[in-house]
Amino acid sequence: MTAVIDIMDAIALQIDTALGSAGTADPLIENLQVVGRLQSEPTPPCIDMYPANPFQEGLAFGKTNNDLRFAIRARVLTADREAGQELLLNMMDPSATTSLAKAIANDRTLGNKVSSLSVEGPSGFGVYRDSSGAGNLLGATWTVRIFP
Numbered sequence: 001m002t003a004v005i006d007i008m009d010a011i012a013l014q015i016d017t018a019l020g021s022a023g024t025a026d027p028l029i030e031n032l033q034v035v036g037r038l039q040s041e042p043t044p045p046c047i048d049m050y051p052a053n054p055f056q057e058g059l060a061f062g063k064t065n066n067d068l069r070f071a072i073r074a075r076v077l078t079a080d081r082e083a084g085q086e087l088l089l090n091m092m093d094p095s096a097t098t099s100l101a102k103a104i105a106n107d108r109t110l111g112n113k114v115s116s117l118s119v120e121g122p123s124g125f126g127v128y129r130d131s132s133g134a135g136n137l138l139g140a141t142w143t144v145r146i147f148p
Contacts, residue, residue, distance in 0.1 A: 001148040002113040002114060002148070004051070004068065005036075006113060007068070007070075007110065007113060007114060007146055008036040008037065008049055008070065009036045010110035010111060010113050010114075011036065011049060011070065011072065011104065011110065011144060012034050012035060012036030012047075012049065013036075014103065014104060014106060014107060014110060014111075015034050015047055015072075015100065015103050015104060016032070016034040018102075018103035018106055019032055019034075019047075019098060019100070019103050020032035020033075020034050022034075028097055028098050029045055029087070029091075029098055031043075031045065032045050032046075032047065033045065033046040033047070034046075034047045034048075035047070035048045035049070036049060037049070037050070038050040040131050041130070041131055042075055042130070042137065044075050044076050044077045044084075044137055045074065045075070045076045045077075045087060046074070046075050047072065047073065047074050047075075047100070048072075048073055048075075049070050049071060049072045049073065049144075050070065050071055050073075051068075051069070051070060051071070052069035052070055052071040052143050053071075054069065055068060055069055055070075056068055056069070066148070067145055067146060067147055067148075068145070068146040068148070069143055069144070069145050069146070070143070070144045070146070071141050071142070071143060072100065072104065072141065072142045072143070072144055073128075073139055073140075073141045073142075074088060074091050074100055074122075074139055074140055074141075074142075075128055075137040075138065075139035076088045076137065076138050076139065077137065077138075078127075078135065078136055078137060078138050079135075084138055085125075085138065088125065088138055088139065088140060091122075091140070092122045092140055100122070100142060101119045101121075101122070101142060104117070104119050104142070104144055105117070105118075105119050114146050114147060114148055115147045115148060116147045117144055117145060117146050117147065118144070118145045118147075119142055119143070119144055119145075120142065120143040120144075120145065121140070121141060121142040121143050122140040122141060122142045123140050123141045123142075124140065125138055125139070125140060126138075126139055126140065126141070127139075
């Protein structure tokens with residue numbers, strides 16, 4: 001089984017390639033910060049990730065390939081309410097070119113690091129406190145379920 005850190009890095013790279021600066025000189029989302037870990041001081045728009053709750057199903061007798069779950073969080077600024085909401089809604093829209101779910105599911109094996117994955121969500125809008133003191137951020141969360 002691929003290490004958890006390697007799975008998180010693969011998800012981040014896949015998102016950054018599809019939506020951010022890793023894929024092209026002309027990214028779909030300008031200045032997108034994609035981090036393969038929890039980012040406590042984001043530079044919005046930001047996508048970060050961390051183990052979801054629950055992270056892993058309970059071990060069953062004889063079961064060796066337990067599913068893993070990761071929370072993928074997108075956060076945008078609230079300073080320009082219209083632009084921030086529009087960007088987040090476009091990331092939530094399954095038919096948009098900037099769909100986060102579509103970017104994650106683009107390669108369901110993450111470059112052959114896992115057997116498959118599924119994307120659940122997104123949650124509705126939520127307000128996240130910016131620990132750097134810049135104010136509140138608007139965001140949504142997706143759950144990615146990994147099948148090793």
